[in-house]
Amino acid sequence: MTEELRERKDIDKADQWDLSSLFADDAAWENGLAGIDPLIADAAAYQGKLRDAETIRRYFDAEERLDMAMSDVFAYSFLRRSEDMRDGRAQDMYARAYAKYVEMSTAVSFAAPEILALPEEKLKEIAEADVLADYHYAMVKLVRQKPHTLTAPEERVLSTLGEVLGAPKNIAENLQNADLTFDPVKDQDGREREVAGSNYILLESSKDRVLREQAFRSFYRGYRKHINTFAAAYAGAVKGAVAEASLRHYASSREMASLGEDVPPAVYDNLIEAVHRNMPLMYRYVALRKKILGVDELHYYDLYAPLSAAPEKRYSYDEAKSLVLEAVRPLGEDYVSRVRQGFADRWVDVYPNRGKEGGAYSESTYHSNPFIMANFTGTLDSVSTIAHEMGHSMHSWLSNHAQKPQDAEYTLFVAEVASTVNENLLAENLLEKAKTPEEKMSILNQYLEGFKGTVYRQTMFAEFEKEAHEAAERGESLSAGKLSDIYRKLVAEYFGPELVIDDEVALEWARIPHFYRPFYVYKYATSYSAAVALSEGILAEYRKGRAGLENAAAARYLRFLSLGGSMDPLDELSIAGVDFSTPEPVDRALKKFGRVLDMAEKLAGERQ
Structure with missing residues (x-):
């Protein structure tokens, strides 16, 4: 008898996370993704203009709107992909969100070097301006990065490589x-057991030493290949x-x-x-x-x-x-x-299913409630x-x-x-x-x-x-x-x-x-x-x-x-x-x- 993981469609909805605080469904997510482009354009329009505190404040506000919208879009695609890594649509959504994130990063890569290129006294004056009080700590951190910030063209090149650098x-x-994939194994009673990334630690936590050893050998045999x-x-x-x-x-x-x-x-x-x-x-x-x-x-x-x-x-x-x-x-x-x-x-996606990402994590955005991916086994x-x-x-x-x-x-x-x-x-x-x-x-x-x-x-x-x-x-x-x-x-x-x-x-x-x-x-x-x-x-x-x-x-x-x-x-x-x-x-x-x-x-x- 084989102990199998369930398909996601067989998991009760009450035990799956509710992503509606991000987007009602995938169609709404598509609209959210489309809405990123005008926000990128709004932020990018400040290039070459970041010379005074008031303009920098308006840019920071535009960038924050963009960051929050991108965070929602990216998080939703990431969570959907985690549900079943075999799901081609979810993989495509994640890839498109990742590409849009790189596009966003590239579009706003001018800002840090442009601000940090200002004369030292001018930069200090701007950092202390009342109009930037809401961004005071952000400015403190930005100024600290001055020795490690490249020119605007160089930062743009690095940003365009974001997707490539994330490929590994x-x-x-x-x-x-x-x-x-891993070979199934047998426990001390001869029963066949499935081995997967999502249940490996559970098998290794068994009192059955035969099962533990066999799962260990199978798991790393898969990795060795x-x-x-x-x-x-x-x-x-x-x-x-x-x-x-x-x-x-x-x-x-x-x-x-x-x-x-x-x-x-x-x-x-x-x-x-x-x-x-x-x-x-x-x-x-x-x-x-x-x-x-x-x-x-x-x-x-x-x-x-x-x-x-x-x-x-x-x-x-x-x-x-x-x-x-x-x-x-x-x-x-x-x-x-x-x-x-x-x-x-329903912050929590409770049980393991076939294709689900192993392990556990918490993910949230400023606009949404948090989400917990679990693989609860009791x-x-x-x-x-x-x-x-x-x-x-x-x-x-x-x-x-x-x-x-x-x-x-x-x-x-x-x-x-x-x-x-x-x-x-x-x-x-x-x-x-x-x-x-x-x-x-x-x-x-x-x-x-x-x-x-x-x-x-x-x-x-x-x-x-x-x-x-x-x-x-x-x-x-x-x-x-x-x-x-x-x-x-x-x-x-x-x-x-x-x-x-x-x-x-x-x-x-x-x-x-x-x-x-x-x-x-x-x-x-x-x-x-x-x-x-x-x-x-x-x-x-x-x-x-x-x-x-x-x-x-x-x-x-x-x-x-x-x-x-x-x-x-x-x-x-x-x-x-x-x-x-x-x-x-x-x-x-x-x-x-x-x-x-x-x-x-x-x-x-x-x-x-």
């Missing part, structure tokens, strides 16, 4: 989500980033990514150094996992296996919603009510994912409702804080309610996996990116063999001597889509570290009977969520109560990992 990511996504294509795609993405950094006079692509978000590059280095100092904790966790599972050798396909011997608890989606609502109660009734409304208004991890993505969505909703459009979009550096605060609130709530040792171990397992997957593993990814980009900057080729060698070495370093490094492990880099957004993944680790401190502070006050704005830690955090992108990210986190000018937040988070690990080791000893 699109190639990898289409290969991964639409074209890549196309590994040179994945390597070529990733090398193209890296070289594109390296070339742009050089053209913009940055020392490296990593510096471009960091300074582009006003984050000192030292934060990246501090993270890696702090995690390396705490490697022994991860080695302890790997050893504990080997001990609890009772295996002679711990393989990569054992890293997601549940540590509780009890049958894995399954949750309905309704139960998941209730657990999330209960977990976020420390943030106050206003927050809880908005989350409840988000569930009722596991505790699936419940945690709903909490995680709802954190993103609430961050977007609060920012969009508190800030003007130009200041609403938060930076990627702070993007994972809200999501991981929600995850930690959920884990702590479940731990408090656990009634049996097995239930407690299951939750500790989930908690430990959060640290493993979000701090250690994402930092490992960050080192992989760092090495790959530095190799390209030295002029070295990024062949499949070279990338796999880097990755194998890092897995061995991060997981320690108790883990058997199967040959397939070296190929895992090919399935990480975030590598196509250079130097993004380290932000998961820094955000998780911040979230540990924030959630612990919020819960300490909540346990004294204080919630929402009456909870000082929660009040600071809710203010942070409403800041959007209105100030530098490290300043926003400072308001929330976290200082990333030092490695201290990462060290503090990993001390918490040690305490959770102590609890798991003690419980494991008591069960023997």
